[in-house]
Amino acid sequence: MIYVLAIACQCFIIIESIHFNGGTIRWEPVDPQTNSSTVVISIIQSYSWSYPTIKCANDVPITTSGRSSANTNLTCVADCSTDGGYSVNPVNILTDCVSASSSLGMMTSERSVNATLLAGAHFYISYRGSAWRAVDSPQQNNLYWSVVCFIDLRLRPDGIINTPPEANVVSPQYAIVNRTTQIQIPVSDVNAGDDLRCRWSVYVPGHRRRRQSNVNENLYDQSAHHMYRKIRADGEIPHIRKKRSCSSACDFLCFCSSTPCLSAPTCMLSICFNAQGCRIVTAPTTAQNTTTLETPGTLPITSSYPIRQPIDECGGICYPNTVPNSTTLSNCTLTFTGLIPNTWYAVSIQVEDFIDSTSMTPMSSVPVQFLIYVMPTPDCSITPIIIPLNGCLEVTAGVMKSFNIFVINKCNPFLSNVSDIVVSAGITGMEVIQRHHQPLVLHPPRQPRAPQQLQQPLLLKHQHRLRLLQLRRHPPQLRHQQLQLRQQRRQHQARQLPP
Template structure:
């Protein structure tokens, strides 16, 4: 958890970052789960930035909790290759797996960031990046295969794709936990992570660091933007009920909300197995939702 003085800083030294000034990431708590000992939060800040600017911002610092990392005791930080620029290059994989070896560490460095591009798109507009949110940690029973769908929306209705975060000359997207979720397979086009917990140990944590990217269409090689998604996987004991609860609502896929007017909707949650009890509802809502 960042401290009260942590900021999101411009990491591009070749220009003035379009007038961007470092902003606080000391978010407002929006929910807390006693069961998972985890909190969610949001913060929103307005910046005046010069049109046409291109630069990267990141938060670098603090440490992850004890988990698998490339920062191993006694050997220091392992060297990793650097790619030029950011994004996924001229071609995009459709399925990718984690291949980096690591070890348990209590001092894995944290880095999260993105690159901002305020140049005009081919359709004459300035791009609006995709939005992706996910609850952390995600508990996965030992010796199972679990599909994790990354919820993503895009206001421009662009083509979306996910990839593993990486450390490049332009931006450190993942600190000491780059591709540190062994047993994972990422469906890049559908943004679905398949995680195999076979052979893991109950109690272990693994960090998943991804980037969601929006493209003009499926044939475009370079993304408009890359948005980070980072969360933890927690390995837990096998459960007597293998079925997750189902959640539905009375909302349509896209519901307009008028500014300044209270909006109410209903969620319906059904237990996955008979005889079970719902113990906790943990959310990641926008500010002022209760």
């Protein structure tokens, strides 16, 4: 599927100042067949933001006034010893605006950046920030986000580098109160035959190796004929070590990525190897004028583990904490029922691909995080019709392709109307020429010659048409039908006039 369309009926929605609406991070090899010692991959980030809180421009979000310091990197969070050199030159989180909607109060952004890594690299990268808008009921505030993507350049069983699945959900999604809504997570994979699965994002704790010892290792024989009584359940027990205080100081063997060590210039490698600890230097602070009233939340301090770091896939919105109790996920379809109107919920899902349906080892993991807003019951809740009905358009590389998209509002336009169309993910070379709203009323002829001649006029009768792309002329047959209909309508109006 080339892109996703989001249609919403007009309603009054309160847009808060919190700016992040979710997103996804994925990657793909430039050449899956390469056998070089280095592999070039593209890391693609797609995010949704509150608009106009965040400006529609390049280098989102730092181009918004007051957010010049909001840039950060996609950080390696686990298996960093096999990151193939990623941590030396990490990718930042800046993206470029794709589309914006004032009526929906949202903006989408995307960017693809190439990175060269050693062959066989496998590691986890994360975008962490704070905070989500208030979600759930009762409200939970200042929840942080953690969007984690698993990169694995090891060869698949079929001898090529894997290409992860693609999944993109427009955020926010809208649901009507007291009505069960099914939200389909659109997923696709270029590797034919891969088994795609969706699961809830989780928090995987880190771990450290503990030294094992025998409980009687310090007991000695008194003589060759006399020994201390052995404990009946003679086995190994762990030595519990006191955790290093890396949350308040950059001590010996603390990770340089911990919060205190970030202010220690002498902590230059991955771990502080100074036996006296790495000295923390406090930089002078300067006041900065901002034009936003939003106060960023504080990210929680994470513990460091010498063997494997924790993998936090969902931050503060792990299932089932920020969705109604009846929410389920099956076959990449989210079933959701909101019982309280004007309430926000947050969802975090991982999309994974497997070599076949029997495999239990994912080859990649792509995050999908989005918001759901529960609306009051609208005056009309009939879903609009999108034409063409098929969700996939085939194109040929290097050949110009033009097409139209029509949206038909099935509600009374004085009660409810199509608000906007949102392009959730950009395509290189695609340009939206024109969007406009045009009412169209067609009266079919009294005696049609063929049934198929009435099919399209009947679909559009008493409906409203929203044209997204106007790049191609109408086919001659359809044009001829329209001229006939116009002529018959004029004749009908002429007969209605008084003599």
